[in-house]
Amino acid sequence: xxxxxxxxxxxxxxxxxxxxxxxxxxxxxxxxxxxxxxxxxxxxxxxxxxxxxxxxxxxxxxxxxxxxxxxxxxxxxxxxxxxxxxxxxxxxxxxxxxxxxxxxxxxxxxxxxxxxxxxxxxxxxxxxxxxxxxxxxxxxxxxxxxxxxxxxxxxxxxxxxxxxxxxxxxxxxxxxxxxxxxxxxxxxxxxxxxxxxxxxxxxxxxxxxxxxxxxxxxxxxxxxxxxxxxxxxxxxxxxxxxxxxxxxxxxxxxxxxxxxxxxxxxxxxxxxxxxxxxxxxxxxxxxxxxxxxxxxxxxxxxxxxxxxxxxxxxxxxxxxxxxxxxxxxxxxxxxxxxx
Amino acid sequence: xxxxxxxxxxxxxxxxxxxxxxxxxxxxxxxxxxxxxxxxxxxxxxxxxxxxxxxxxxxxxxxxxxxxxxxxxxxxxxxxxxxxxxxxxxxxxxxxxxxxxxxxxxxxxxxxxxxxxxxxxxxxxxxxxxxxxxxxxxxxxxxxxxxxx
Numbered sequence: 001x002x003x004x005x006x007x008x009x010x011x012x013x014x015x016x017x018x019x020x021x022x023x024x025x026x027x028x029x030x031x032x033x034x035x036x037x038x039x040x041x042x043x044x045x046x047x048x049x050x051x052x053x054x055x056x057x058x059x060x061x062x063x064x065x066x067x068x069x070x071x072x073x074x075x076x077x078x079x080x081x082x083x084x085x086x087x088x089x090x091x092x093x094x095x096x097x098x099x100x101x102x103x104x105x106x107x108x109x110x111x112x113x114x115x116x117x118x119x120x121x122x123x124x125x126x127x128x129x130x131x132x133x134x135x136x137x138x139x140x141x142x143x144x145x146x147x148x149x150x151x152x153x154x155x156x157x158x159x160x161x162x163x164x165x166x167x168x169x170x171x172x173x174x175x176x177x178x179x180x181x182x183x184x185x186x187x188x189x190x191x192x193x194x195x196x197x198x199x200x201x202x203x204x205x206x207x208x209x210x211x212x213x214x215x216x217x218x219x220x221x222x223x224x225x226x227x228x229x230x231x232x233x234x235x236x237x238x239x240x241x242x243x244x245x246x247x248x249x250x251x252x253x254x255x256x257x258x259x260x261x262x263x264x265x266x267x268x269x270x271x272x273x274x275x276x277x278x279x280x281x282x283x284x285x286x287x288x289x290x291x292x293x294x295x296x297x298x299x300x301x302x303x304x305x306x307x308x309x310x311x312x313x314x315x316x317x318x319x320x321x322x323x324x325x326x327x328x329x330x331x332x333x334x335x336x337x338x339x
Numbered sequence: 340x341x342x343x344x345x346x347x348x349x350x351x352x353x354x355x356x357x358x359x360x361x362x363x364x365x366x367x368x369x370x371x372x373x374x375x376x377x378x379x380x381x382x383x384x385x386x387x388x389x390x391x392x393x394x395x396x397x398x399x400x401x402x403x404x405x406x407x408x409x410x411x412x413x414x415x416x417x418x419x420x421x422x423x424x425x426x427x428x429x430x431x432x433x434x435x436x437x438x439x440x441x442x443x444x445x446x447x448x449x450x451x452x453x454x455x456x457x458x459x460x461x462x463x464x465x466x467x468x469x470x471x472x473x474x475x476x477x478x479x480x481x482x483x484x485x486x487x488x
Binding site: 205208209210 | 348357358417420
C-alpha cells in the first residue's frame with residue numbers, strides 16, 4: 001500500500017532526505033548576473049578548453065557533480081545513484097558525464113524540469129530505503145541548446161521579446177538519508193498540461209498552466225497555503241510566465257504576491273543583459289536552487305521553499321509538424337526542519 | 340487546470356507578450372539596409388572607375404559583398420549587425436552570405452561532409468529552392484506570354 005501518498009499527487013517523505021551539499025558552475029553571462037555571488041564557480045570561457053560546446057557542457061556537469069560529492073566529504077564510491085538529465089538529444093551530456101563518474105546511473109529527461117524531477121526521484125529512493133546517498137544533477141548550455149533548438153550562433157537574427165536565454169551552467173545536490181538539513185519533505189509530481197501554445201518563443205506561457213496545476217494540487221494535497229512558504233519559485237517561466245502565474249493564481253484564490261518568483265527572472269538582469277523574458281534551460285533552476293536558494297536556507301533567511309522546475313517537452317521536429325508544446329512542473333518542498 | 344479553456348488561454352497569453360517595437364525596427368532596418376546598399380554603390384562606382392563593363396561590375400559587386408558578409412560572419416560581427424538591422428541586414432546579399440557561413444561554422448565540428456557541407460544550406464536552402472523555383476515559373480510564363488512577339 002502506498003502509505004506515504006497524500007491526496008492525489010503528493011508524497012510525504014517519512015524520513016526526509018537531507019541535503020548534504022550542493023555545487024554550481026555557471027558561464028560568464030550568468031556570472032555577470034544578479035546572483036553571481038551565490039555560484040561556486042564562474043567560467044571565463046564557456047568552451048572551457050574543450051573542442052565543442054557539447055563536450056564543454058559535459059565537463060561542466062562532470063566537474064559540478066564531482067565537486068558536490070567532494071563538498072559533502074564523500075567519494076564517488078559512497079554514492080548509490082546518480083540521477084541526471086539535460087536538454088540534448090539522447091541526454092548525451094548526462095550519459096557522457098556518467099561515463100566519467102563510475103556510479104549507478106539513471107538518465108532522466110524532463111527538459112528544464114529535470115532539477116526538481118531528479119530531487120523528487122532521489123528523495124523517494126532514499127525515503128524508500130533503496131539508497132543512502134544520491135546525487136541529483138542537471139545542466140544546460142546556451143550554445144548547445146541554440147544549435148539544437150534554434151539557429152547557428154553567428155546567424156544574424158532578432159529574438160522575440162517573449163524568448164528566453166538558455167542558462168549555461170550546472171547544479172548538483174547530494175542527498176543523504178542522514179544529515180542536518182535542509183530536508184526534502186514533500187514531492188508533488190506534475191502532469192502534462194498542454195494549453196495549445198505553438199510558439200516556441202513563448203515557452204513561459206506554454207508552461208505556466210502546468211506550474212499552476214502542480215501548485216494548486218500541492219496546496220490541496222498538503223493543506224499548505226502560500227503563506228506557509230517563505231519562497232515559491234518556478235524554474236524558467238520568465239517574465240511572461242511569471243506574470244501569468246501571478247494573475248491566474250489570484251483568480252483561483254491564491255495570492256502569491258511577494259513570495260513567488262521564477263528562477264529565470266532572478267538569474268539575469270533582463271534589461272542590462274538583454275535576455276528578454278529571462279533565463280531558461282535545465283541549468284536555470286539547477287544553479288538558482290543549488291546556489292541561491294540552498295545558501296539562503298543555510299543562512300536562515302529562507303526556511304521553507306517550494307521549488308517547482310518547469311519543462312517544455314517538445315522538440316523542433318514535432319513543433320515543425322504543427323504540434324503544440326506540452327508543459328510539466330514538478331514540485332519539491334525543501335524545509336530546514338524535518339517537517 | 341483540467342478545465343482550462345485552451346482558446347481563451349491562448350488569446351490571454353497572446354496579450355501577455357510584449358509588443359514588438361515595429362516602428363523602431365523599421366527605421367533601423369532602413370538605416371542598416373541602406374548603409375549596406377551605400378557600401379555596394381561605392382564598390383560599384385569604384386569598379387566602373389577601373390574600367391570594368393556593366394556585366395563585370397554587377398558580378399564583381401556581388402562577389403565583394405558576399406565576401407564582406409562572410410568575413411564579418413567569420414569574425415563574429417554580422418550577428419550583431421543582424422540583431423540591430425533585422426530584415427535590413429538579412430535581405431541584402433551580405434545577409435545571404437551570413438545565412439550560409441554561420442551554419443557552416445557552427446557545424447564544423449561534425450566534420451566537413453556531415454557537418455559543414457550538409458548543414459551549410461539549412462537556412463539558405465529554402466530561399467534557394469523557392470527563389471530558383473519561382474524564377475523558372477516566371478521564366479516559363481514570360482516565354483508563353485511573349486511567344487511570337
